[in-house]
Amino acid sequence: xxxxKRILALNDISCFGKCSLTVALPIISSTGxxxxxxxxxxxxxxxxxxGFTLRDLTGEMVPIIEHWKKLGLRFxxxxxxxxxxxxxxxxxxxxxxxxxxxxxxxxxxPAMADNGKLYPIFDSKFPPYMRELCSVADIIKPxxxxxxxxxxxxxxxxxxxxxxxxDLLKELSQIGxxxxxxxxxxxxxxxxGAASYDCSTGKVEYHLRDTVPGYYHGTGDVFCSAxxxxxxxxxxxGKATEMAVDLTTDxxxxxxxxxxxxxxxxxxxxxxxxxxxxxxxxxxTKS
Numbered sequence: 001x002x003x004x005k006r007i008l009a010l011n012d013i014s015c016f017g018k019c020s021l022t023v024a025l026p027i028i029s030s031t032g033x034x035x036x037x038x039x040x041x042x043x044x045x046x047x048x049x050x051g052f053t054l055r056d057l058t059g060e061m062v063p064i065i066e067h068w069k070k071l072g073l074r075f076x077x078x079x080x081x082x083x084x085x086x087x088x089x090x091x092x093x094x095x096x097x098x099x100x101x102x103x104x105x106x107x108x109x110p111a112m113a114d115n116g117k118l119y120p121i122f123d124s125k126f127p128p129y130m131r132e133l134c135s136v137a138d139i140i141k142p143x144x145x146x147x148x149x150x151x152x153x154x155x156x157x158x159x160x161x162x163x164x165x166x167d168l169l170k171e172l173s174q175i176g177x178x179x180x181x182x183x184x185x186x187x188x189x190x191x192x193g194a195a196s197y198d199c200s201t202g203k204v205e206y207h208l209r210d211t212v213p214g215y216y217h218g219t220g221d222v223f224c225s226a227x228x229x230x231x232x233x234x235x236x237x238g239k240a241t242e243m244a245v246d247l248t249t250d251x252x253x254x255x256x257x258x259x260x261x262x263x264x265x266x267x268x269x270x271x272x273x274x275x276x277x278x279x280x281x282x283x284x285t286k287s
Contacts, residue, residue: 042054
């Protein structure tokens with residue numbers, strides 16, 4: 001029996017509104033990986049639901065990391081998402097440096113903006129801080145807005161041209177990450193998805209699916225958690241991106257067909273068994 005791989009997820013806990021750690025835990029664990037969490041804050045709901053409460057856990061993060069270091073814990077993968085402050089970004093870097101082992105992969109989701117705007121709790125000083133965190137990652141997963149903000153480029157809505165997307169990917173590669181997954185990619189109104197980019201080879205792969213009407217919260221967390229699960233299970237960047245696009249798109253479609261309030265997150269749960277089976281069966285075939 002192979003040793004179970006251990007993933008560390010640094011993110012917030014939004015108690016309602018399916019996102020962040022309440023999404024990462026089930027998706028990553030469903031594929032047979034152990035998912036350890038390091039929460040940086042607890043919110044009543046995600047930040048797009050008016051009136052949310054927030055309890056900052058910054059003061060607890062370093063003691064937790066130091067305890068783990070004393071226990072000799074090391075992680076096969078480290079995944080960071082929503083960070084409230086620059087101090088939390090600095091702590092995330094400390095965790096990466098102190099808890100990674102030989103062969104550890106690091107995934108950074110620079111979750112801070114969408115549709116051309118920063119999330120309400122951030123100001124214009126924040127994107128450069130997130131860029132610093134992305135510089136130590138093996139894989140980064142910005143959306144179009146986050147990519148433009150980290151690069152100081154003017155945001156533009158889609159549809160896009162392949163030339164514009166690939167120029168953006170090449171510029172992102174200068175941040176320092178080895179691989180990039182760019183979400184929100186579309187070349188016409190009928191399809192949307194992601195592009196994966198191997199910075200060492202220059203290989204770009206596109207994974208697009210039919211567009212579903214509406215804007216759905218928490219899909220970035222579903223997508224990135226699926227990437228982490230697939231990469232942690234031994235799949236290539238392109239294959240992991242494809243699996244993540246499929247899980248996210250299917251979750252959105254189920255939510256749309258059910259008529260659920262889009263603020264409350266997407267129904268990824270009904271797709272977990274199929275996703276996990278795909279990750280596990282193809283991993284077994286590979287070995």
